[in-house]
Amino acid sequence: MSQQSQILTRRIDKDILEVFIGPQHPGSGHMRIILRVDGDIIVEAEPDIGFVHRTMEKLAEGREWVKNQPLFERMAILDAANCTLGYIMAIEKLLGIEPPPRAKYIRTILAELNRIASHLYGMGIFAILLGHSTMYMWFFGDREVFVELAERLTGQRLTHSFFWPGGVRRDLPSGFKDELEKGIKYFEKRLKEYEVMFLKNPVIRSRLEGVGYISRQKAAELGIVGPNIRASGIRHDVRIEEPYAAYPELDFEVPIYKEGDALARTLQRVDELRESLKILKQAVNRIPEGPILHEKYLKMFTKVLKDVLETEKRVKLAPALFNLRPPKGEAYARVEAGRGEYFYYVVSDGQNKPYRVRVVSPSFRNSIVFKYVLPGHRVADLPAIYGSIDYFPPEADR
Amino acid sequence: MAIVERLIDLILWPPLFYYIIFPGLIFVMIFEMFLIWSERKIAGRVQMRYGPLEIAPRLAGAPQLMADLIRYALQEVIIPRTVDKLPFVIAPIAAFVIALMPLLVTPFSPTFLPVTTEGSILIAAALTTIPPLLLILAGWASNNKFSLVGSARESFLIATYEIIILLVIASMSFLYGTLDFLKAVEAQQALLWGIILNPIAAITYFVAVMMGTSRFPFEIAEAESEIVMGAFTEYSGIMFGLAMGISYARMFVYNIIFVLLFLGGWSPLGGIVTGNYILDSIILPGASVAIKAVIISLLMVFTRAVYGRYRIDHALKGGWGFWFIMALVSIGLSAAVVYLMEVF
Amino acid sequence: MAETSAGPRYSERNVEERMGLLDKAKMHAKALSLGMLRLARPQRITLRYPLERPVLSEGYRGMIVLNNDKCIGCSLCARVCPAAAMKMFNAAPKKLRPVINYERCIFCGYCVDICPVEALYHVPVHDLVFENRDDMVFDLETFTKEPEEPEHVRKVRVVIDEEKGLRYVPVNSE
Numbered sequence: 004m005s006q007q008s009q010i011l012t013r014r015i016d017k018d019i020l021e022v023f024i025g026p027q028h029p030g031s032g033h034m035r036i037i038l039r040v041d042g043d044i045i046v047e048a049e050p051d052i053g054f055v056h057r058t059m060e061k062l063a064e065g066r067e068w069v070k071n072q073p074l075f076e077r078m079a080i081l082d083a084a085n086c087t088l089g090y091i092m093a094i095e096k097l098l099g100i101e102p103p104p105r106a107k108y109i110r111t112i113l114a115e116l117n118r119i120a121s122h123l124y125g126m127g128i129f130a131i132l133l134g135h136s137t138m139y140m141w142f143f144g145d146r147e148v149f150v151e152l153a154e155r156l157t158g159q160r161l162t163h164s165f166f167w168p169g170g171v172r173r174d175l176p177s178g179f180k181d182e183l184e185k186g187i188k189y190f191e192k193r194l195k196e197y198e199v200m201f202l203k204n205p206v207i208r209s210r211l212e213g214v215g216y217i218s219r220q221k222a223a224e225l226g227i228v229g230p231n232i233r234a235s236g237i238r239h240d241v242r243i244e245e246p247y248a249a250y251p252e253l254d255f256e257v258p259i260y261k262e263g264d265a266l267a268r269t270l271q272r273v274d275e276l277r278e279s280l281k282i283l284k285q286a287v288n289r290i291p292e293g294p295i296l297h298e299k300y301l302k303m304f305t306k307v308l309k310d311v312l313e314t315e316k317r318v319k320l321a322p323a324l325f326n327l328r329p330p331k332g333e334a335y336a337r338v339e340a341g342r343g344e345y346f347y348y349v350v351s352d353g354q355n356k357p358y359r360v361r362v363v364s365p366s367f368r369n370s371i372v373f374k375y376v377l378p379g380h381r382v383a384d385l386p387a388i389y390g391s392i393d394y395f396p397p398e399a400d401r
Numbered sequence: 402m403a404i405v406e407r408l409i410d411l412i413l414w415p416p417l418f419y420y421i422i423f424p425g426l427i428f429v430m431i432f433e434m435f436l437i438w439s440e441r442k443i444a445g446r447v448q449m450r451y452g453p454l455e456i457a458p459r460l461a462g463a464p465q466l467m468a469d470l471i472r473y474a475l476q477e478v479i480i481p482r483t484v485d486k487l488p489f490v491i492a493p494i495a496a497f498v499i500a501l502m503p504l505l506v507t508p509f510s511p512t513f514l515p516v517t518t519e520g521s522i523l524i525a526a527a528l529t530t531i532p533p534l535l536l537i538l539a540g541w542a543s544n545n546k547f548s549l550v551g552s553a554r555e556s557f558l559i560a561t562y563e564i565i566i567l568l569v570i571a572s573m574s575f576l577y578g579t580l581d582f583l584k585a586v587e588a589q590q591a592l593l594w595g596i597i598l599n600p601i602a603a604i605t606y607f608v609a610v611m612m613g614t615s616r617f618p619f620e621i622a623e624a625e626s627e628i629v630m631g632a633f634t635e636y637s638g639i640m641f642g643l644a645m646g647i648s649y650a651r652m653f654v655y656n657i658i659f660v661l662l663f664l665g666g667w668s669p670l671g672g673i674v675t676g677n678y679i680l681d682s683i684i685l686p687g688a689s690v691a692i693k694a695v696i697i698s699l700l701m702v703f704t705r706a707v708y709g710r711y712r713i714d715h716a717l718k719g720g721w722g723f724w725f726i727m728a729l730v731s732i733g734l735s736a737a738v739v740y741l742m743e744v745f
Numbered sequence: 746m747a748e749t750s751a752g753p754r755y756s757e758r759n760v761e762e763r764m765g766l767l768d769k770a771k772m773h774a775k776a777l778s779l780g781m782l783r784l785a786r787p788q789r790i791t792l793r794y795p796l797e798r799p800v801l802s803e804g805y806r807g808m809i810v811l812n813n814d815k816c817i818g819c820s821l822c823a824r825v826c827p828a829a830a831m832k833m834f835n836a837a838p839k840k841l842r843p844v845i846n847y848e849r850c851i852f853c854g855y856c857v858d859i860c861p862v863e864a865l866y867h868v869p870v871h872d873l874v875f876e877n878r879d880d881m882v883f884d885l886e887t888f889t890k891e892p893e894e895p896e897h898v899r900k901v902r903v904v905i906d907e908e909k910g911l912r913y914v915p916v917n918s919e
Contacts, residue, residue, distance in 0.1 A: 020546065022546050022547075022550075028629065029625050029626055029629060030625070030626030030627060043550075043553075043713070066827065067825075069825075069855075070825065070827040070855070071827075072827075072853075073827045073828070073851055073853045073855075074827065130709070131626065132626040133626075133709035133710065134617065134618075134620060134624060134625070134626065134708075134709040134710035135708065135709035136444060136448065136705065136706070137444070137447055137448050137706045137707065137780070138709075139448075140448035140449055140450060141448065141449065144448075144449040144450075144790050144910065145910060147790060147910070147911055148905060148910050148911060151903060151905060151911065152905070154801075154802055154805065155802045155804075157804075158802070158804045158805050158806035158854065158867070159805075159806050159852060159854075162851060162852070162853065164853045164854070164855075172858065173804060176802070176803065176804060182905045185905045185906065185907045186905050186910075188907045189905075189906065189907050189908070189909075189910050190910075193910075196779060199772070199775045199776055199779050200707070200776055200779055200780075203764075203772045203775075203776075204707075204708065204709070204772060204776050205764060205769040205772050205773055205776075206618045206708045206709050206710070206711055207709050208763075208764060208772075209711065209712070209715050210709065210711070210712060210715075212763060236757075238755045240753075240755070242753055243753045243754070243755065246753070250753055251752065251753065252752075253752070253753065254751040254752060254753075255753055255754075256753075256754055256755065256756040257753065257754070257755050257756070258755075258756055258757075258758050259755050259756065259757045259758065260757075260758055260759070260760060261757065261759070262759075262760045264760075266760055267760050270758075270760060274758065305861060307861060307862060307863055308861070311863065315804075317804070317858070318858070319858045319859065319860075320825065320855060320858040320859040322821065322859070322861070325821070325824075325825055325859060381712060381713075381714065382550065382627060382628075383621075383624070383627055383712040383713060384712065385627065386626045386627055443784060446783065446784050446787040446789075447780050447783040447784050447787070449787070449788055449789050449790050449791070450789055450790075450791045451789060451791050454793075703780065703781075703784070704777075706780050706783075706784070707776050707777055707779075707780040708776075
C-alpha cells in the first residue's frame with residue numbers, strides 16, 4: 004500500500020480521535036463542535052462559536068435608537084418580537100414611560116405567537132436531527148399558522164419590527180380574534196397528535212430518556228436560561244420574576260421539570276406551547292380598549308398622522324420618536340424569549356444614538372452546555388443534546 | 402430466423418434471464434425507482450406535503466427518479482486523493498452485483514428456474530451476508546472519519562441482524578424440513594402459508610431485514626445528522642447512486658426470500674394454467690412473487706414517516722435482547738408445529 | 746406546590762415513568778396507525794408557489810411606492826432607513842425625491858411610517874424578479890409606479906382553518 008492510502012488522523016492521545024462537527028455538517032448549524040472521542044464515547048467537547056458574528060453591539064452605537072430594532076431582530080429572526088421587546092423596554096425605562104394597556108396586550112400577543120413559532124422551529128430541527136422527518140415537517144407546517152397570524156398583525160412574516168418606544172406600530176386587525184381562536188383550536192388538536200407521533204414514540208423516547216442530564220446545581224453553575232433551566236428544576240422565568248407587558252394580569256403556569264434530561268426539556272417546551280395558547284386566548288379576550296401609543300407622543304401627532312391612526316389603525320413614526328434623545332443614564336430590561344432570557348443593557352449619553360447597547364442572548368448562555376454536558380455521551384447523542392438545548396447560532400454570535 | 406430464435410433462447414436461458422432481466426438487474430432498477438418514488442410520496446403524504454411533483458404533475462412526479470438517475474449518471478465521479486482507490490471503486494460495484502446474486506437461486510416459478518439445487522435457501526442466505534462486508538470496505542477505503550464511524554456502526558449491526566435472519570431462516574427450513582425454496586413453497590401450498598404457521602419468525606425476519614437494509618428506525622449506519630452519509634460520505638455521481646441503491650436491492654432480495662418462505666411463493670397466481678408456456682411459467686408466478694415483495698417493501702419504507710432513528714446501542718440491545726430471543730423462540734415454535742403435524 | 750390564585754405561577758410536573766414492553770408495543774401501534782391515517786387522508790398545506798401565490802394580508806409591508814405629487818422632499822425617509830436603501834436625489838432644482846434600492850431594502854416600513862404626508866405606501870406585492878442588480882435600484886419613474894405581479898399566477902387567499910390549519914381558497918380574478 005502506498006503512503007497516501009494510510010489513514011491520516013491526528014492522534015491526540017492513544018485511541019482518541021478528533022472529530023469536527025461543523026460548520027459544514029448536516030447536523031451542526033453555523034457552529035463547530037470539536038469532539039474528542041474514545042471509540043463512540045465523547046471525552047471532550049469544545050463548542051467553537053462565532054461563525055456568524057455580526058458585531059451587532061457596535062453597529063447599534065452608530066444608529067438612531069429606533070433604527071436598531073430591525074438590527075436586533077436579526078439575532079433570532081424566528082423570535083423577532085421577543086428579542087426586540089427587551090431593547091424597546093430598556094429605552095422606555097430610560098425615557099421613563101410606560102406603554103398604554105392595550106399596547107401591552109398587543110405586545111403580549113405577538114410575543115406569545117413568536118414563542119410558539121420559535122419553539123416549533125426548535126423542535127422541528129430537533130426532530131430532523133433525530134431522523135424524524137415527519138415531525139420536522141409537522142412542526143414547521145403548523146408553525147406556518149402562527150407565522151401567518153403574526154403577518155396579519157404586523158405586516159411581515161418574521162421581521163416584525165413591531166414596537167415603538169411607548170407602544171406598538173399597529174392595532175389588531177379586524178377579524179384577528181376569530182382567526183387566532185381558529186388557529187388555537189387547530190393547534191390544540193395537533194398537540195395530541197404530536198404526543199403520539201413524537202413525545203410518546205418509543206424510538207424518540209429511548210433517544211431522549213436520561214440523555215444530556217443537567218443537574219439542578221450544574222444548571223445554576225453554568226448559568227443556562229430558558230426552558231433548559233426550567234427542565235432542571237429551577238424556577239426561573241422572567242415573565243414571573245420581573246413581569247413585563249401584560250403577563251402579570253394573565254393566568255398561566257410555567258411548567259417546571261426536575262429530571263433535567265433531553266426528554267424533560269422537550270416536554271417542558273411542549274407544555275409551554277400549551278400555556279402560550281392559554282395566554283393567547285386570555286389576552287385576545289381581555290384586551291382593553293384605548294390608545295396603542297403613549298400619550299406623550301400622541302400629542303405630537305400632526306393631522307395626517309392622526310388620520311392614519313384613526314382610519315388605518317397604524318401608528319406612524321412621529322419625528323419625535325425618530326429623533327429620540329433619552330436623558331443621560333443607563334437602563335436594563337429582561338425579556339423571556341423562546342429560548343430563554345434576553346438581557347439588554349443600554350447607556351445613553353443624551354444623544355440620538357445609544358452610547359452602548361449590551362445584549363446577552365439566551366443561546367450564548369446555553370452554548371456552554373456543550374462543553375460540560377457532552378462528555379460521557381455517545382457521538383449519536385450529540386444531535387439529541389444539540390436539539391434539546393435548542394441552540395441557535397446566530398442568536399449566540401450576535 | 403434462426404438467429405432470432407437463438408437470441409430468444411439466450412434471453413430465456415434461466416441464469417441470464419434471472420440475473421439480467423427479471424428479477425435481476427433491469428427489474429431491480431425499475432423496482433428501485435418505483436420504491437424510492439413511493440417512499441418519497443408516502444413520506445410526503447404523511448408530512449403535509451406532496452413529495453416529488455414538479456416533473457410531470459399528472460404522473461405525480463414519477464419521472465423525478467429518472468431525472469435523478471440521469472443526474473447521478475452524468476455527474477462527475479470524484480475520487481479523493483486520499484482514498485485507497487481500488488477498494489474504494491470496487492466496493493459499491495461489487496456490493497451491488499453480489500446483492501443481486503441470491504436471485505439466481507430464488508425461484509420465481511415452479512418450472513422456470515436457473516439453478517436447481519437442494520441447498521438453495523442456504524446459498525441465498527449465504528450470499529446475502531456478503532454485501533455489508535463490502536460496505537465496511539467502502540468506508541474503510543474512504544479514509545474519512547465519518548465513513549469510518551459509519552463502517553464501524555455497520556459492522557456492529559451486521560453481527561446482530563445477520564444472526565437473527567439466519568436463525569429465522571433456519572427455523573423455517575426446519576419447519577418445512579428442506580433447504581430448497583421449491584420444496585418450501587410446495588410445503589406451504591400443501592399446508593398453510595409460513596406467516597400463519599410461524600408468525601413470530603415472520604415478524605422477527607421483517608424487523609431484522611429493516612435493520613439490515615437501514616430502514617427507519619434502524620437507519621443508523623447512514624445517520625445524516627450524525628455522520629453525514631456513513632460509509633458513502635466520499636462517494637459522488639453514479640457511484641453514490643449505486644451505493645444508495647444497494648440497500649434497496651438488498652431489501653428486494655430479502656423480501657423475495659420473505660415471500661418464498663412466509664407468503665406462499667407464487668400462489669395464488671402461479672396455479673393458473675393457460676397453456677402459454679411464458680405466461681404460465683414466468684409471468685403469472687413471477688408477478689405474484691414480485692407483487693408480494695413490493696408490498697412488503699412498501700411497508701418497510703413506510704416506517705420512515707413514523708420513526709426517528711435509534712442509537713446504535715439501542716438497536717443492538719433490541720437486536721440481542723429481544724429479537725435474538727424471538728428468533729430462538731421461533732425455532733421452538735417451528736419445532737412445536739412440526740411435532741403437532743406429526744401427531745395429527 | 747402551585748398557588749391557587751390566578752396570575753402567572755410555576756407548576757412542577759413530572760416526566761412519566763419509562764415505558765414497559767407492553768406500553769411500547771401500544772405506542773408503536775398508535776404511532777404507526779396515525780401514520781397510516783395520514784397516509785390515507787393526507788392533510789397538505791403545500792402552496793405550489795410559483796404557480797399559486799397568496800393574496801397578502803391587508804396591511805402587508807410589501808413593495809414601496811412613491812406618490813410623487815404628495816412628496817415634499819423632506820428627506821426623512823432616507824434618514825430613517827435602517828438599511829440605507831433609500832436615497833434622495835435632485836429630481837429638479839430644489840426638488841428632492843427619494844429612490845429605493847431593493848437590494849438593500851429590508852421591508853421594515855419605517856419610511857412609510859415616518860412620511861409626514863403619506864407620500865409613500867406599501868402595495869401587497871412582494872415577489873418580483875430582477876434580471877440584474879442594477880434593475881433593483883429603482884429610479885423615480887419605476888418608484889412611482891405600482892409593481893405588478895406576473896399574470897400567469899393563480900391567486901389564493903390564505904384562510905386559517907380549524908381542521909386543516911391553513912387552507913388556500915382560489916381567488917377568481919374577474
